[in-house]
Amino acid sequence: MTRIEVKVGQRSHFVTVGAGLLQQADALLPPGRRFVVSDSLVWDAQGDRLGLDCDPILVPPGELSKSWEGLRLLAERLIGLGIERGDLVVAFGGGMVGDLAGFAAAILKRGVRLAQLPTSLLAQVDSSVGGKTAINAAGGKNLIGAFHQPEAVLIDVDALDTLPEAELRAGYAEIVKYGLIGDANFFGWCEANSAALVAGEAAARRRAIETCVRAKAAIVAQDERETHGVRALLNFGHTFGHAIEAEAGLRHGEAVAAGMALAFRFSAERGLCTRGEAERVAAHLAAACLPTRLPACDPAALLRRMRQDKKAEDGRLPLVLVRAIGSAFVARDIEEAEIAAFLEREAH
Numbered sequence: 121m122t123r124i125e126v127k128v129g130q131r132s133h134f135v136t137v138g139a140g141l142l143q144q145a146d147a148l149l150p151p152g153r154r155f156v157v158s159d160s161l162v163w164d165a166q167g168d169r170l171g172l173d174c175d176p177i178l179v180p181p182g183e184l185s186k187s188w189e190g191l192r193l194l195a196e197r198l199i200g201l202g203i204e205r206g207d208l209v210v211a212f213g214g215g216m217v218g219d220l221a222g223f224a225a226a227i228l229k230r231g232v233r234l235a236q237l238p239t240s241l242l243a244q245v246d247s248s249v250g251g252k253t254a255i256n257a258a259g260g261k262n263l264i265g266a267f268h269q270p271e272a273v274l275i276d277v278d279a280l281d282t283l284p285e286a287e288l289r290a291g292y293a294e295i296v297k298y299g300l301i302g303d304a305n306f307f308g309w310c311e312a313n314s315a316a317l318v319a320g321e322a323a324a325r326r327r328a329i330e331t332c333v334r335a336k337a338a339i340v341a342q343d344e345r346e347t348h349g350v351r352a353l354l355n356f357g358h359t360f361g362h363a364i365e366a367e368a369g370l371r372h373g374e375a376v377a378a379g380m381a382l383a384f385r386f387s388a389e390r391g392l393c394t395r396g397e398a399e400r401v402a403a404h405l406a407a408a409c410l411p412t413r414l415p416a417c418d419p420a421a422l423l424r425r426m427r428q429d430k431k432a433e434d435g436r437l438p439l440v441l442v443r444a445i446g447s448a449f450v451a452r453d454i455e456e457a458e459i460a461a462f463l464e465r466e467a468h
């Protein structure tokens with residue numbers, strides 16, 4: 121197994137990546153009383169692999185559980201079970217469970233301990249690392265949340281065996297993101313190895329997951345709370361993506377794929393990167409069966425969503441754009457009208 125440190129001061133901890141880790145969870149998790157939170161699909165698929173003697177708290181699968189009501193039910197349940205400050209919430213599932221259980225851990229008793237056991241590809245390469253937790257509000261995704269670092273993250277690549285292929289492909293979009301924002305060589309590796317990764321080749325999965333976790337850990341170590349702009353690079357494709365996700369009902373990763381293709385074309389139109397690079401990126405995402413175009417939806421509604429996104433500042437939309445594959449930056453000078461015109465063109 122590989123151990124990668126996330127250096128966040130006193131909350132520094134390790135992410136362990138390997139095969140068969142779930143069976144060893146008892147030994148690998150910090151000691152103490154543990155409260156396992158999962159969703160019913162994950163539990164049915166993977167619960168028997170988890171080497172913990174526990175009675176899990178199961179929430180319904182799906183983004184709707186990441187809501188005020190879902191949080192209320194989970195928090196009341198944990199309080200009813202007598203959870204204490206020193207106890208550990210173990211989030212065992214995809215990004216939904218990680219965000220919901222993580223946020224509950226952040227606020228219960230003003231913060232209880234947390235461990236992440238991500239079971240979806242998206243959660244393994246992205247959401248389980250970095251300490252962001254949140255639920256959704258009527259006004260947008262992830263608007264109510266907290267930074268709450270886990271004490272341990274265990275990434276068992278075997279858990280992916282039961283993940284539906286569409287979820288796997290959606291998670292793959294976040295892998296490509298790391299190449300696009302900061303590592304052109306890794307993007308080349310993705311082009312050569314995505315088929316093996318999707319088909320289940322363990323070495324390809326581990327290499328991709330470890331590369332992404334290292335990249336995310338390095339970014340989080342520099343900018344844990346997204347105050348200097350470095351961490352904002354991880355939002356590449358996400359301002360377009362969150363709007364598409366909400367308007368067209370795509371999976372998060374699918375919407376991010378379309379968002380990244382859009383961000384590349386937008387960058388190319390501004391003369392920041394070449395059209396050839398934008399096409400190369402779209403071709404790779406399409407080869408992985410991910411969307412690269414706007415789904416049928418109203419461009420004006422998309423722009424409204426983008427404005428509501430938590431990253432909107434002073435009426436201007438900060439957007440992560442690219443100078444090349446592997447070279448992203450935060451642009452703060454983009455007028456809404458320019459984005460509106462771009463979305464109109466993309467919609468036709």
Ligand SMILES: NC(=O)c1ccc[n+]([C@@H]2O[C@H](COP(=O)([O-])OP(=O)(O)OC[C@H]3O[C@@H](n4cnc5c(N)ncnc54)[C@H](O)[C@@H]3O)[C@@H](O)[C@H]2O)c1
Nearest residue numbers: 161162165181214215216217239240242247252279282283
């Ligand atoms: N906190 C962060 O930094 C961060 C980053 C990115 C995304 N997110 C959040 O993550 C969520 C998306 O995560 P997701 O794509 O993992 O969604 P998800 O947790 O809803 O999982 C997708 C589906 O796969 C199922 N599943 C998960 N693992 C499985 C397994 N091993 N076997 C069988 N089925 C399995 C789940 O039951 C669910 O039906 C969104 O809410 C998004 O906002 C958070």
Ligand SMILES: [Zn+2]
Nearest residue numbers: 246294372376
């Ligand atoms: Zn994402």
